[in-house]
Amino acid sequence: MAYEARPSTDQVAAPLLRGGDDDPQSAQSHSPGPSMSRRIANVVQEPLTGLTKVLLVEVLILLLISSVFIGLFAGAQHKLNLRNGAPGGGDGGGGGNATQTETRTATVTHTNTRTRTTTAAASTIISGIVTTTATATTTAVSTALSTVFDPTTTTKIATTTATKTSVYTSISTQTTTDVHTRTVIVGPEPTGPPSDPSPAPSDKCLTPDCIILAASILSSLDTSQDPCENFYDFANGGWIETHPIPGDKGAVNSFSVLSEQNAQVILKLLEDDSSIQDDSWDDQLLRKIHITYTSCMDETRLDYLGQEPLQKFVNTIRKFYRGKNYAYIMNPRQGLSDALGYLHSQGVDALFEFTIEGDAGADPNNMILWFSQPSLGLPSKEYYKDKNVITVYQDVIERLLSSLRDDEVLSQENAEIILQTEQLEDSEHVWPPWPWPPWDGDGDDDNEDGRERSPGDPFQNSRELAQKVVKFETEIAEATLDLDKLQQDPFGTYNPTSINTLKSQLSQINFPDYFATFTPRAFPNRVIITYKPYPSSLSEILKRTPADVIEAYLVVRASLEYAPNLGQTTEAWKAVRTLQETLYGFKPGVVGERSQFCMTKVDAALGFATGRYFVNQTFPGESRKKATDVIDNIIDAFESSLRRIEWMDEESARKAGEKAEALRVKVGFPLSPDTRDPRSLVSYYTRVKVHVDTFFDNVLSAASSDMYKMWQKVGKQRNLDEWEMTPATVNAYYNPPANEIVFPAGILQPPFFSQSWPGYLSYGSFGMVAAHELTHAFDSSGRLYNQQGKLEEWWSRQTSDAYQIRQDCIVEQYNSYTVDDGKGGLIHVNGNLTSGENIGDSGLIQAYRAWKAQYEDSYEAGKEYLLPGLSYTREQLFFISFARTWAMNNKPADAVRRVRSDPHSPNRYRTEGTVSNIPEFAEAFKCSKYAKLNPPKEKRCIFWS
Structure with a gap:
């Protein structure tokens, strides 16, 4: 597949100013009173x-x-x-x-x-x-x-x-x-x-x-807990107690707290426009940022506009789908191609998704098309089997379709609605004439609930149509590849083919016209399909699905994406909010600070521009140097450990060292666009058109600009100065085809990092993040890319088999962990889905070794000083610092969503599962040989010894 860089946490994952889907379990017990x-x-x-x-x-x-x-x-x-x-x-x-x-x-x-x-x-x-x-x-x-x-x-x-x-x-x-x-x-x-x-x-x-x-x-501590038994609660019990979950969020964690702190830096800038006085490059940037934010904050204007912006958007989709004569679907194949092209150009994926990434099997720096399965309306396949969730989802879709009715057609009550059909390429199947045959092709003209349809209603009945959309989307979900295989099998998801082959497999799409939506340039004939059976499966689903159901599905996809940008008094906003309350555990009727939501939107639209001013305020040159030193020391520690790994042969170890040495390390901010140069940023965002009265359109313009820039990469060489995250993002990532690890300035802030901190804290927190990303280069999927980012089995068979034994060990370990579903049941963690991230977390030992290796010099330089009031050794504080980065408090609904769809394990297990595999932890806390977090050697999953 087009391997997406995986961050240390999901970020829906905590990007800057993201308004909240994070969190953890509550502490199991606390001391009776504060010390x-x-x-x-x-x-x-x-x-x-x-x-x-x-x-x-x-x-x-x-x-x-x-x-x-x-x-x-x-x-x-x-x-x-x-x-x-x-x-x-x-x-x-x-x-x-x-x-x-x-x-x-x-x-x-x-x-x-x-x-x-x-x-x-x-x-x-x-x-x-x-x-x-x-x-x-x-x-x-x-x-x-x-x-x-x-x-x-x-x-x-x-x-x-x-x-x-x-x-x-x-x-x-x-x-x-x-x-x-x-x-x-x-x-x-x-x-x-x-x-x-x-x-x-x-x-x-x-x-x-x-x-x-x-x-x-x-x-942050709860000293009533035994660190050898409940280290997560010991290190974070106090934090969890003092960080209740806001009603408008499903979770709160250390990443989201820092994101909000980072947001305040930008917010102070946005709330003061007095410095915007002329047309200098910086002022042009600041003006665009300020207009976007102000348009979002003007709730009076949003309420006045109501659903009109979204109504116009979905009507445009309908017009593309139906063709010039709005009352007719003249050409379903052409209409679907045009409607999809428009929808995808606005950042909404439906039916399928194209991404642009390096050709990992041939030339990782040659940017090529990747054809992938789409995002779903629900977070994962499992939700389509959950009757309670489906009931809510179907009701939300019905509300959306009812509130976004096609008034232009409905006004023609006496008009005869005619759908012409055409013979599809490579198939004798004709698109079902609408509204016949009826819903299930069984000749029954009644609704499934027994009520008679309203005559003259071209959508028949919103409830019935919603049922059909859910059924259609369920079939798509069943045709997609499971997330664990999609995440963990880079060879299985690399299937190069020709555009002509894709066209024959999915004949309902006119791909040349679809591609023309994005650029008139000639396209390469080569495309990578991430799941080989999906195009043909999708074709079969489309053949048996009525045209009006497909159109309604497109409307729903657009509404789920953009209804949150309407005023909160609109029915579409309320409907989508209901779904969020079910999936994330939001408290009904509770809405968070508008400024936080608007900061999220500003960052999504203009994140590299806002990143310039965030870096100006928070990221001095010494921070960059200190962070880079920590990363370099961890890479050195990893290279040194390769000589001691008993399961890796000498030749494989040599190549692993070469890959580690070849890593591109990026710290702070990108150079394309150049964060230091406002002219570069003005040019980068030149296609983003904003107006103070049109927040909805501002968001669309930014999304369209992003898609345009993405498609411009096709057939070109990789730009090594580009980043996938904005500077203020609280996260980091490893990108296998580029063999690079990237650390935005947003995560290089307390409680993750400070240039003045003692070494044992810096290496325990940010050092852990750095080691995690480094280890991704050698996790279950990352190890299959060589030092140039090309897919290759570059380890010996013996070494690969030995690695697989350890991978199976960690899969079994995490399969045994569970989360409370909030209904009296338990749901198991998916050890296969999370294995790559769990192996990444095992890199903590490299951070520990790197700290120990530089300790003597650091101590002599006065950089291992003790802190007042703490009766813990430096080794203990290293592990406490590590655990504090995963502090989290979340609701059962959010915990279930994460287990079903997130490649990261719950934070409790990212902490305790990791330290239980590191003997140095048990030594630091003098754990009994019977302690839960000090298992015998044969039960540990150890990779790097």
């Missing part, structure tokens, strides 16, 4: 009012005065402890024996002013002139007053006040000024050698950023 550290963590993150700030200043003064008395008391207490043999405090770093030292009192005031300017690496500059004509400047002032406690004592350690001002001047330049004032109550000098030395002063970080980071980790 002292939890309460402190919550206080640290609360905003300060003006009165609070005044009071806190007074507290600081009193603290300074009382420091002497505290010192005297501490010294006396210390002597009493020595006399009574009481132990001293721990270091907060976890694990060691605590020591007791004499307390001395001191006041240390430290002021540091620092200005730094960083410029992106020269390697990112391409030929040509790059001009920034508008400077984006923001000033952020944050004040934090934090009181930190060592968890093993009740002694106050430090009080910190900080003011931070940042000014970002361009996409590649950052100037930062920090002023820190810290008052510290210094501990006593040791009276003798401690039994277990506390870490050096540089080991513990007490800056406001470190305090906030520590508080974030503390607040």
Whole structure:
């Protein structure tokens, strides 16, 4: 198949500003009440009012005065402890024996002013002139007053006040000024050698950023859980408790939370149009972004227009299908070809889908047509067997068809509706004359529910027509390839053939005319079919389906895609919302913030443009360098591990190393269109036409522009500077035919990444993401592409057989996991569908090894510092950081949808299933040999040892 790059999470999958289909299970148990550290963590993150700030200043003064008395008391207490043999405090770093030292009192005031300017690496500059004509400047002032406690004592350690001002001047330049004032109550000098030395002063970080980071980790934990038994709940129980699922979403997770944070960066830009004053390149971009957003936010205008925009859209489909004489279907074959061409050009797939990707079997860089099965109205085949869902779906279709009636034909009550038929190519079957034969060709002129049809109604009856559309779509679903085979079998989904062969298999489509919809250029004669039987199966379905049912199906496909862009008072919007409530678990009647929805639409329409300003604000050059270093170290760790893999022969290991070395690594933002150059972005979006009063048409214009750009790639060489994700997307992906791993700036933000974080956190979170994408190059399907991206069995037979044993192991492991369906039943995870992603997750061990390999140098450079208030080792915090990236809270309906259609396992199992296969996890937490997450070696599915 045209292998689509698979991200680390589904994103419907969390792309920037996507309004929500993510999430997880609730924590199974929680502690009876928040701990002292939890309460402190919550206080640290609360905003300060003006009165609070005044009071806190007074507290600081009193603290300074009382420091002497505290010192005297501490010294006396210390002597009493020595006399009574009481132990001293721990270091907060976890694990060691605590020591007791004499307390001395001191006041240390430290002021540091620092200005730094960083410029992106020269390697990112391409030929040509790059001009920034508008400077984006923001000033952020944050004040934090934090009181930190060592968890093993009740002694106050430090009080910190900080003011931070940042000014970002361009996409590649950052100037930062920090002023820190810290008052510290210094501990006593040791009276003798401690039994277990506390870490050096540089080991513990007490800056406001470190305090906030520590508080974030503390607040996410549920320490009542045993990490060796329920690690997901241990690491995320607190997070789940404090992140209830909004009524308008089926889930909330760490990806969606960060997406909303990223959205706020763009939202501030959109809500202030005062800087748009002239016709500079940046102003042209900003104006188009602002108009798109404003048109979406104008709900009064949308309600005034009602369903008119969608009605016009579906009537255009009908006109293409019926031909020049609107009351006749003059030529069903030509009409269907024209209607499909129009519908596909607007970004709606129906009956089938064409994508453009490299020819993986011949030349991966030669972009070629791939013919694929379509998306369905429901997420997967299984839903068409679910009577409850089908009942809702059929009702939604009926409401759509009733509200989008063909008024132009209905007004001709006395007109004779004639459908002419034509002989189809390569078939003696004639398209059924409409409205005869009746619905099932049985001569029965009544509805299935026994009611008589209304005479003069060219659609007969919306309810009956809805039933037929569901039946038609069910037949299409049954003719499609199962998702697990579609995802995991690149050889089986690569079936090159000629356009002439496709034409003969699917004779109901006039392909030359269809192709002319997109471009007048001559097309190559070669096409790749992802599922060989599908064209012929679709042809048979079309032969036995009445023309009006096919037309209604096209109308429904268009409505499901575009009705959400109408006002919320319209019947079509309400109907589609009902389906979303069933599939995702949305609370009926609850609608989220309009700004979030509109940000999703702006990103979908103009994501590379908004990405420019997001990168300007959030992604300094040092972040790009640090992220690239992490990725490079993980690739090095993987290459080193190849020499130790017992099941891989030497020649296969050598080739695997060459593929890893050949990976193209892309970090931050794309160069085509060039995120740094507003002229490049203006040119890229020149076909997107927007107007402040026509939100629906704005969305159509953006979709049409995207399809036009896609079809322009046919027959050309791959553009290596293009990305499949926009810069602010919270995700990452591996693309096998291009052999590239891509990390947008959107995911290079806390809680996934920060250039200032200690190594054990960076490698546990973002390092996991990087290792996951790297491992996709060697997962169940990725391993079948060589270093040039070409399909090839490049491993020896012995190595492939050994790999298959491990793949079967992980399939069986994940098949055993279940989710609650919300109805008292359990649904099993599909281990075949998720095997590629589960193998990708096994790459966590590479992130761990990469961190360990650079630890000594990182420690010497002061980059492995400890955080206050955390009594865990660095190794434990590595795994906690990993687990926190999968924090999720979701509703049963959403969990069921994901299990049926998502190649990613539920987040609980992405966490616990992964660490149970890594012995280093059990060693870090000193798990018993009987613990659930410390299985014996023979029950582990280990790939990379």
